[in-house]
Amino acid sequence: MNCHSYFRIFLGGDIVVKKDKPKYKQIIDAAVIVIAENGYHQAQVSKIAKQAGVADGTIYLYFKNKEDILISVFQEKMGVFVSKLEEIISRDLSAPTKMGLMIESHFELLAGDTHLAIVTQLELRQSNHEIRLKINNVLREYLKLMDEILVKGIEDGEFDRTMDIRLARQMVFGTMDETITTWVMNDHKYDLVELAPQVQRLLLKGMQA
Amino acid sequence: MNCHSYFRIFLGGDIVVKKDKPKYKQIIDAAVIVIAENGYHQAQVSKIAKQAGVADGTIYLYFKNKEDILISVFQEKMGVFVSKLEEIISRDLSAPTKMGLMIESHFELLAGDTHLAIVTQLELRQSNHEIRLKINNVLREYLKLMDEILVKGIEDGEFDRTMDIRLARQMVFGTMDETITTWVMNDHKYDLVELAPQVQRLLLKGMQA
Amino acid sequence: MNCHSYFRIFLGGDIVVKKDKPKYKQIIDAAVIVIAENGYHQAQVSKIAKQAGVADGTIYLYFKNKEDILISVFQEKMGVFVSKLEEIISRDLSAPTKMGLMIESHFELLAGDTHLAIVTQLELRQSNHEIRLKINNVLREYLKLMDEILVKGIEDGEFDRTMDIRLARQMVFGTMDETITTWVMNDHKYDLVELAPQVQRLLLKGMQA
Amino acid sequence: MNCHSYFRIFLGGDIVVKKDKPKYKQIIDAAVIVIAENGYHQAQVSKIAKQAGVADGTIYLYFKNKEDILISVFQEKMGVFVSKLEEIISRDLSAPTKMGLMIESHFELLAGDTHLAIVTQLELRQSNHEIRLKINNVLREYLKLMDEILVKGIEDGEFDRTMDIRLARQMVFGTMDETITTWVMNDHKYDLVELAPQVQRLLLKGMQA
DNA sequence: AATGAATGAGTTTTCATTCAT
């Protein structure tokens, strides 16, 4: 039994290996579309199955239950944000530059997929306590990467050494989140990415040494 | 018939005048407690009635339907925030000071009523589109007052005249919201009000001229 | 204790004496209007009270319960039909003539009060079994008078002596009822009374000796 | 895809094709029994499901809602009356004979299914306006066939050419309906079919040339 | 006599999940 099979068992048995199969992603994508177009509370499993072109029962071969679909949607999509941010952090850039790139890339990813933006900013937040706790666990990975940038900025003397890192991160994330949500609630009628530089400037000025 | 009674009739018939009756507030307060303790989706009308010490049917003498209860909860409670902010704005203080007082008072109000904090930060966000739109209309009044402070700060030359007011407001509100939500999700295990000065400092530095 | 007080006790205590008071008829008339305009299932006691210009509770000073209102409506209104028919029967006329006058007078009474026509032909029939049984008891008095005409017609040799009186009466009543109901369902858009002579002719021909 | 399957899709999607499945008729029959035995207002969906031997939810795989069950009951059962009448009309008989057969067959069908007689004569009439309008639409087909007999009778010189066809039909239907309802309200304690010849004689005499 | 605020019982429908095929 190797490292992988250990994780397979740990993470929920034989379902994990199915993440590679085409129908897994098919269902995830169907869920995003159905939730975005019908709203969280009108996104029945049967609708997702229909959109994915599979039978209702088939869903349960790939996901434990409906909650599992929703969390997986967030996990899979958030993975792209994490990868992108990891790539930015790995580059040899100053912390403020990294922060700026993060904001820009975060905005770009959501501006490029309005269905996803609706789902993450509005619909998924209607889910119950339990699901939101699990979603927050997924989000935590992303927030940790943000913290890395902040720590580096302080170490490099570019960010205010007296600021509370947790609060700073809450400001950065809260501001981005509010900006994006407002954009989504206004039906994406203006260009989100264009706002990135001004958001950067406001945030970086607040944090600078 | 004076001006007020005219408006009472104009604004929606029989139910409006009942806002003054004791059972109206009794039910609102019961709703906050039941939602906070049971979660949005487990806050049945019968539970709220029981907590309020009235019969199920009595609820419908004071509220059109369940949705009306939820919106009224937000309206009534948000009213306190708005009054407080109006009072702060009316004082002869600098914009940064007003901003600081606003943050402090916002934190204080929620720290002083953890049930309400749970309801506004977590539970009420699980409501459907329609209810959230109505809640946002109520919130808008509060955001407009925030804008007044920002405008005054710019006019007085205390805030950066080149910043976008809407973005600045989204930063302020987003940061406060994220800070409070994190505090609620951590079961209020630290002192929210103590964080206010640091939050102020971060935000004001970002906006200063 | 005289004959009247006997009936008072027998028929339901002190409510009977209230039939003479103005509010009794006021409520009966309100019920007819409310039922005709809102439909049987939308004729709530509170609506009837409002239409009658009394408080909900007042209804219960004059009627035992809602069912009692409905039966009383039928009773009071049917009384007019019975009186009219009694008057016709008392006259010195042939059975076919009496039958013709009955049909004409029945049509006239309903054509002159379309609210009442809607209530008796459509709405009151939506009432439950129990109420309809009681309504039928009231109706029976009217049907008995019809039978008197039929018996006289047979005795006088004007009606077919071999016909079953009960069936003949069911034909007469069924035909009138169906004719009137069709007229009501067509929104009274043609003149009901004008149809009376043809209805008479059809029915009398069927019954003639 | 033949003509029929085209119409199936056109006429209302998935549910129409289910009319052929055994559970559809099972539920219809259960509804008749439950309504006859419990009364219209005590015929809960759960009772019908139990009687049909299916789960409550299964009902909704075959019917849009409760109203749809009730209308379908009338439609399916009335279909038998219509077919029978069509068969009678298609035969090479005189109009009076056809009329007689119609009355006889109508009485026989209801005398042979007292549950159905209770449902159509008493219980279904308690339904609300909307349902009754839909029921009347179904009934109209039957009444049109009656008219055909009347028209033929007049053309053949067997029925009075001066009579109003609509009134004659109202007499025929009203008489049959009243006769059957009286029989049902008397708990079927006498033989309905035995009455048919006398009803025929009365009606035909009224209409004859 | 009159009021009207308060009561609380009762039912349709949805939809996540299962399991025989």
Place this chain on the structure above:
DNA sequence: AATGAATGAAAACTCATTCAT
């Protein structure tokens, strides 16, 4: 692996009636 018919639990709202004033 895939299907989809069947399941059954769960909750908002109405309105006839009461009774303290």
